Structures are given as C-alpha cells and as structure tokens.
Amino acid sequence: MILRLTNSFVVCLFAGLFLNSALAQDPAPQELRIPDAPPGVGEGDRSSSVRLSLQHLQQLAMEHNPTLAQARAETWKANGQFVQAGLKPNPNIYYTGDEIGNEGAAGLHGAYVSQEFVTGGKLYLASQIYALRQRGANWERTAQIYRVENNVRAEYFQIIVAERLLQLSMEVRQIAESSLKTAQDRVRQGESSKIDQLQAKIELQKALVLNRNAQAEYDAAWNRMQAVIGWNGLAPQPLDEDIEMGTPELEWETTRDRLLSLSPQVQQAQARAASAMAKYNRAVVEPTPNVTVQAGAGYDYGTEDAFGRVQVGMPIPIFNKNQGNIRTAHGEWIRSCREVERLKLQLARNLAEEFKKYVASRAQLELYRGELIPASAETLELSQKAFEAGQLNYLQLLTAQRTFTETNIDFVRTKNVLWQSQIAIDGLLLTDGLQAPKESVNAD
Template sequence: MKTGFPVAVGLLTALISGCASSPERQISDLGESKPVSIAIRESSPVKVKTEETSRLSASTESQTKQVSHEQAEELPFAEYEIPLPPVSGAPEAHQQTAYSLSDLESLAQANNPTLIQSAAQVEASRGAAYQAGLYPNPVVGYASDQIGIDGTAGELQGGFVSQEFVTGGKLKLSRAKWTQQVCIAETNLSAQYTRVLNDVRIHFYRTLAAQQMVSVHNQLLANSEDNLQTHKEMLNLGQTNQAGLLQAEVDLHRARLKQMAAQNNLEQEWRDLVAMVGVPDLQCTTLKGSLEPTTEEYDWSSAMHQLLENSPEIVAAWEKVQHDEITVERERVQPIPNVLLNVDFGHNFETNNNVAGVTAGLPLPIFDRNQGTVDQALADLNQSR
C-alpha cells in the first residue's frame, strides 16, 4: 500500500499536467476571458495559442507544434501591427508601389472636388456673361378686329411684330459686369488651386514623417525584444536579477505601445492625405521623399512682398472692386426707358385694302428711378473698397 500510493500520486500528477497542455484545454481557454488574461501575464501556452488564433491567416498545425512553453514570451508583438484599412475597387491607374509629391499633386489636380467646383463656377459665370449681353427676342403674333361684321371675315385680319430696343448701353454694361465676374471666378480657381496644392504638400510631409516614425519605432521594438532575450540569457548565467528582467519586459511593452501609436498616427495622416487628394480609394503605400529642406528660407520682407504681389486673394479683391464699380454704372442707366416698337399689318375687308400700323411706347421713370438699387450698389462698392 505504501509503495502504490506514491505511484498513484505520480500518475495523477502526470495526467493533470497532460490535460492542462492538451489542444482541447487550450481551445476551451480561448473562450474564457479570465484564463486568457492570466495566461498573458504568466506567459503560459495559452498565450501562444491566443495570439496564433487572433491572426486573420491561420497557422499550420506543424508551426503550432513547434512553439514551446519557453518560446511563448519570445513571440514579437510587432507581428500584430494594425494595418491600414484595405481598399477595394481602386482604379488601376492609382495602383502604385510608391508615391512622390508630384504624383499626389497630379492626382489632386484631377480629382479634388473643390477644384472641380471652382472650374464649374467659372463656366457658369461665362454663361451668365454671354446671356447678359443678348438682345431681347422679337414678338410675332396674330391680330384681328371686328370678326364677322356684315358676314365678312372681319374689318382687319393680319399680324404684328413687336420689338424692345434697349437703350443707355444696358446690355454692354451687363455683359461687362458679368465678364468681370468671370475674372473673379478664374482668380478664385487659381487661389483654390494654390490652396489645394499647399494642403497636399503639408499632409504629404506629415504622412512622410509619420511613416518614418513607424520605421523608427519598429526598430526600437526589435531592440527591446533583443534586450529582453539578452536579459533572459543573463539571468540564466546569473549575471542579472529578476528585477532587471522585469524592467526589460516593461521596456518591451512600452515600445509596443509606442509602435502601435505611431502606426495609428500614420493611418490617420494617410486618411487626411487621400481626402485632400480626392481619391478615397487610394491604397496605402510608401511615400517617396525627404524631410530635409530643399529650398532657401524666406525672410519676412521678401515673403510679405511676394504675398502682396502674387496673392490671388488680393487680386480677387481688386477685381471685386471693379465689378462693383461697373454694377453702379449699370444700375444708374437702368431708369433710361427702353423703346417698345410694334408694327402690325393685314387686310381690311371693309375697304378691301392692305393696311399697316406702327405704335411705339416707353415707360416714364417718374416714381421708380431705381434709386434703391443704386444705393445698394454704392454700399457694396464702399464695402469692397
């Protein structure tokens, strides 16, 4: 009995340890949150199985069997970097292995929606300028008088033509006003073009810096993993203590968190960049460029001089003043009455003669002389100045 009792205890211990490391036990541990958290802290085989199953691509059975209890802590956390969101349906023209600043600028010029809107505004202003100078259409119609008198077709059967003659140079001024509006729209397009290119350049270099930061943190993470492995070997040789090993583990976890933060920052910067380019399905890839400055630095006086000479916003402001000046002129000639000429012709069945008549008229600017609109135009001009 005394001999059989230790044997039974040994068999029971071996059975329990074998069940704890079996695949069935590992799978059951994956479904429970508490054992998983404990396994991560204690570096047990459950950690190995949890990390392997968390990947989108499953590992083969042979690769899983090669991982031992001692290798569990050596699995690099860098394998779980958060990738940028996958892109589906991207145009083939946008599938490149790397993008330079000029590539992204070309894409922005062709796809940025604000540039398309500004270009459409230019075309709309051109259409309005063309329409503003067109002459009124004539009016043609049928005219009759006293139909059926004495059993006849009427005293008069015929037609008429009516035409409004615009006076005071209203059409010329209207077209000039809208032509100036075309100039303003073109200048706004140039300003938006410069604004988009500037934003693309800013986001390009921010994304490039974030990309290099990810590379730096990847290297730091690899160094932390090597440092942890070195401390493990030193602990086995008695050249360090448990506190040094724990500090190496803390440094490794800190490096992992910083690497994840850098990866998240790169993801956000890339999203901002593709939004500015105007191609939301642009795949994330490497950016080609350097963070070193390639141009000379501007001093305050030269930068201010260049801004005052070439700023499209200042040019648009002066064009707005000219537009408002033309508008004031146009509103001042508005009270000049247009002449309405009417010519009618036909056959007089009572006298059996062909007859014609002419009438002309114009409105008298007695009450409405466009005073309010002129005052409004003057106020707009003063505001522009």
C-alpha cells in the same frame, strides 16, 4: 425708329474702368473620366523598386479630386450669365383682328412686329458685371488648384514623417528588447535585482505601444492622402524621399508682400469689387428709358383698303428713377472694396502665425541636428556598453534610452512642423484640398 439715349459720363467712366478687362473663356463641359490605375500604383506594388513621386500623386489629384470639377463648373456658370446678360430682347410678333362680324363684315385684320431697343449701354454694362464675376470664378479655380496640390504635398510629407516615426519606433523596440535580455542575464548572474528586469519589461511594452501608434499614424496618413486625391485605389507604398525640402531663411516683409501680391483670394476679392462697381454703373443708367417700336400692316375687308401702322413708346422716369437700387449697389460696392482690405489683413495675420512656426521650428531643427541628436546617440551607446559591463545601473541606462527616444521623436515632429509651415507659406496659405470652392456667381 430707334431712339438711343446715352449717359456719356457713366459710359466713359465705366469704359475707362474696365478698358483692360479680359474675358477668360473656359472649354465646354466634358464628362469626367476616371482613369485606370497608373503604373506603379496598386496593391501589388508595395515591394516594387519604383517609388511614388509627389508629382505623380498631384496628377492623380488633378484627375480625381471633386472640388476641381466644382471650381470648373463655377466658371461655366459665370460664363453662362455673362452671355445671357448681353443678349438683346427678342422681337414680338402679333396678329390683331377688329370689328369682326360687324354688320356682316370680315373686319380689320393686321400683323405687327415690335422690338424693344435697350438704351444707355445697359446690355454692355450688365455683361461686364458677369464678365468680372467670371474672372473671380477663374481666380477661385486657381485657388482650388493651389489647395489641392498643396494638400497633396502636405500629406506626402506627413507620410514620410509617419514612416520615419515607424522606423524609429522599431529601433526603440529593438533597443528595449536588447535591454531586457541584458537585464535578464544580469538577474540570472546575480548582478542585478529583479526590479531592473521588471522595469525593462515595462519599457518594452511602452516601445510596443509606440510602435502600434506609429503604425496607426502611418495608416492614417495614407488614408488622408486617398481622401485628398479622391481615389481609394491608391495603396500604401514606398515614396520618393529624395525631395528633402530646403529651409531658406525667410524675411517677413518679403514673404508678406509675395502673399498679398500673388494670392488668388485677393485677386478674386478685387474682381468682386470691380463687379460691384459695374453693377452700380448699371443701376445708374437704369432710368434711361428703353424704346419700343411697333410696325405692322393691316387690311380692311369692308373698304378693301390696306393700311400700315407705326407705334413708338417708352416709359417716363418720373417716380421710379431706380433710387433704391442705386443706393443698394453703392453700398455693395463700398462693402466689397473694404472686403479686399479685410482679406489682406486676415491673410497677413494668418501668415504671421505660420511664419512664427517656421522660424521657431527651423531654429529648433538646427539645434537638434547640431547638438541634441549626436549627443543623445553617443550617450545611449556609451550607456549600453557601460550597462553590459556592469558599470552602470539600469535606471541610468533607462534615462539614456528615454532621452534618445524623445529626442529623435521630437526631431522628426519638429521637421514635420517646419515642412508643413513651409508648404503653407509657399502655397499662399491654401492647403485644404477638400474645401468646397466658393460660389462666385449668384443669380440676381
């Protein structure tokens, strides 16, 4: 006998809430394979004409970055709990013996089978909790892919910037060496004091320090790239720099709405809220008693009679109506709904900071390109010619050199700020490729 009790209101409410819920399936776990060095990547390729592309580096990160395997494992965990939550209870089988040896008789012997029948749609409701958690895990995996790809992209442009700063430092060094030679010639000819020569030596030493710092920054950028990709076999080599990013003029409200509508973090928070609602619905039907049916047959060796037995039982929800768990689940649902709102506000605040950097650096970059860079280059060229002709003292030349150096360094660094802000905005503010993915499933 099967007794099926249903709470029609709760079941209908839940069915309407999750009618469109799709269960995302993930392939079974496979052993991660670390591929050999791909063509164009290795110690011996620095002089190669083949330039490493951003897409190539991102593909390497997809294969090696450990956080992506972690994110995928979270989806497997969620799928496992989804499957487990919907499984029916196992039947039980018993053997009984009674009055064995009473007055020398063999007694009563029987075998029984019992089965618990879960009522109120509890198995379906429980499985939906983890179906929605699996959806959240899938969104976290998507977010992690964004983080890794955006981090590789950010480091790619960091390397380009570091390489340009290194080239610039070499140009500054050449200018300083040329100025020192000119100052030495003028001292020998009695056209200038030794102070100019000493000052020129100081400027050359500063240029050498600038060059060493630029080299260190270049090496550090490649080391960070290796860490994000997760493979130490990647050697510094020329990059494909033909991907100069455009800098469109962004509009705040459009950018904010795009972030909030596409963000995997918001989608994950919404899945958590839906899962909390499913957990509340499950708690509501918990008092609906499950029915346990037992059926069996026996044999009385004393009377040589066979007999059958049927037993039906269920708990009576008088004292424990799951009141505490219902209240707890309701509180968790409210908190998770507010978490969606909080997360949207936090993302909007973080976007505002990146948006400010983007707008400010874009305006500065236009000023550098249109006026400051051409003016500083022309000033330096004219100052060098005037100094060599004896029409300018070294202090004036030094001022032109410093202006040229600082202007070009600021230009490159401003471009880097613009690029990094644009990457963050385009990448939905997901930029840390070594951040561990969140655990979307916790055992209850």
